Amino acid sequence: MTVRFVNTAILLFTLLVTLTGVYGIVWVLDGWMYDAHRILAWSLFALIPWKTIISLRSLRRGLKLNINRGVIPIVSILLTGMILFVFSLGLMWAWRIGPQVLWLRETVISWHWILALALLPPFLLHSWRRWPKPKPSDFLSRSGFLKTAALALVGVAGWWLAEIVAFVRQDADAPRAITGSRLDGYFSGNDYPVTTGAGDGKERIDLDTWRLRVGGAVHEPLSITYADLLQLSQTAQVTTLDCTIGWYSVQRWRGVALIDVLNMAGLNPGGWTVRLNAASGYGISITLAEAQDILLATHVGGEPLTHQHGFPLRAVVPSRRGWFWIKWLTELEVLS
Numbered sequence: 116m117t118v119r120f121v122n123t124a125i126l127l128f129t130l131l132v133t134l135t136g137v138y139g140i141v142w143v144l145d146g147w148m149y150d151a152h153r154i155l156a157w158s159l160f161a162l163i164p165w166k167t168i169i170s171l172r173s174l175r176r177g178l179k180l181n182i183n184r185g186v187i188p189i190v191s192i193l194l195t196g197m198i199l200f201v202f203s204l205g206l207m208w209a210w211r212i213g214p215q216v217l218w219l220r221e222t223v224i225s226w227h228w229i230l231a232l233a234l235l236p237p238f239l240l241h242s243w244r245r246w247p248k249p250k251p252s253d254f255l256s257r258s259g260f261l262k263t264a265a266l267a268l269v270g271v272a273g274w275w276l277a278e279i280v281a282f283v284r285q286d287a288d289a290p291r292a293i294t295g296s297r298l299d300g301y302f303s304g305n306d307y308p309v310t311t312g313a314g315d316g317k318e319r320i321d322l323d324t325w326r327l328r329v330g331g332a333v334h335e336p337l338s339i340t341y342a343d344l345l346q347l348s349q350t351a352q353v354t355t356l357d358c359t360i361g362w363y364s365v366q367r368w369r370g371v372a373l374i375d376v377l378n379m380a381g382l383n384p385g386g387w388t389v390r391l392n393a394a395s396g397y398g399i400s401i402t403l404a405e406a407q408d409i410l411l412a413t414h415v416g417g418e419p420l421t422h423q424h425g426f427p428l429r430a431v432v433p434s435r436r437g438w439f440w441i442k443w444l445t446e447l448e449v450l451s
Contacts, residue, residue, distance in 0.1 A: 131151075173188045
């Protein structure tokens with residue numbers, strides 16, 4: 116393979132792997148996106164030997180005290196090693212090999228995506244200094260098409276074999292989801308894993324003073340007590356909570372539809388997102404279109420939420436990963 120083809124292909128596959136990976140830590144819809152991520156990763160893996168040869172040839176020409184001939188070749192070698200390490204972390208998790216929790220009590224799969232994102236700045240620096248200047252013929256010629264097809268076949272074959280190994284090695288009591296997470300809690304009420312950010316949930320909520328405030332682009336701002344919430348029309352739904360640290364839980368949630376609360380306040384025509392804020396100060400924004408499916412849950416499995424799981428109120432966001440499921444909700448703010 117030519118240097119230009121290899122470098123351009125690595126750039127394209129890395130960008131696509133990154134985009135599908137970011138999708139995977141945000142959304143749980145469109146399961147095919149997760150498989151696309153894995154196929155692309157195997158195609159990228161197939162290019163590593165060629166890139167290593169290119170980098171070693173560059174090093175043989177000697178190093179100089181400048182960016183192009185000093186820093187960039189070393190960055191290239193380090194990036195190759197780190198990409199292989201990130202790739203191996205994904206396989207360790209999928210195949211249940213080695214410890215499942217690593218440094219700072221983060222899981223293997225957490226380190227997989229944390230390190231992958233951390234590699235983006237040096238990769239972009241390397242790409243900027245080593246832009247391959249691709250030509251259409253690199254990919255549209257007969258030779259280029261065959262090379263691209265070969266990489267695609269390697270990607271599909273690698274994904275297929277890896278999925279077989281993952282299926283064989285999975286724990287029957289904790290089946291693996293399309294996201295790679297493992298079941299931990301099935302209609303178990305509050306008995307499912309607790310994941311919180313640093314400093315979150317330290318202070319207990321006092322129901323005498325707690326209020327759910329609704330404001331922003333609404334006609335009539337609201338201040339709703341817990342007793343008021345329980346008197347509103349209740350909705351129950353079975354939804355899977357899928358956490359990016361590698362577990363998922365299937366539960367029956369009960370509470371009030373977010374859109375019902377917003378309609379009580381009267382949405383202004385200009386509103387297009389709603390921000391959900393927690394007592395801890397943490398918050399996320401969701402489009403109003405996506406907010407149609409969000410439940411403001413007070414109960415799980417027929418039990419009131421425990422403090423660790425967000426009592427008195429948490430968001431159930433079917434389309435998103437667990438870090439969008441805001442706990443200890445105190446405010447809904449419609450933004451225009």
